Amino acid sequence: EAQVTQNPRYLITVTGKKLTVTCSQNMNHEYMSWYRQDPGLGLRQIYYSMNVEVTDKGDVPEGYKVSRKEKRNFPLILESPSPNQTSLYFCASSLVAGTQYFGPGTRLTVL
């Protein structure tokens, strides 16, 4: 089954404790993205990747890191999470010019 998976689905953590949210897709897509969704703000792109070892900043990259060592995986890293990073996070993948497929989301709470 073609899908995008994210883990964990829910995470409660404390300020400053490094965390990683994993994202994996099995559709051989080149383009992968991370978004955060906050009430009233829609989805905002954090980082994106056009292919392996190619990553770039989206609209809200501050406080986040990503890597793309393999085509299928695109982890999101919060080196020192803060409460303003409490949000709902989505990973997505697509062909460069094509329909985006979203993961199920990760609800992150930073205390």
Next chain:
Amino acid sequence: GIQVEQSPPDLILQEGANSTLRCNFSDSVNNLQWFHQNPWGQLINLFYIPSGTKQNGRLSATTVATERYSLLYISSSQTTDSGVYFCAGLRDDKIIFGKGTRLHILP
């Protein structure tokens, strides 16, 4: 940066009604898409529609790229259509979303 305006922001309709949702871009974009976020938070792609018209059952979409807008039509609404509808476009390799239209269908 590019601004994406979706209208209306909220819509409450009786089951069976028709609706038109609009998405305006302040500048040209590629790869325009429409998504539905259901009440459980899942994002589902509805249409990939950079230009022209597509139909899928009770839903159809039209994009007029030269005028930088897209329309999503929902006919004979059902309660399962409730949720938030987003449009998104690609510009300079970045994807920009609108803030969405929240649709509530009453039984």
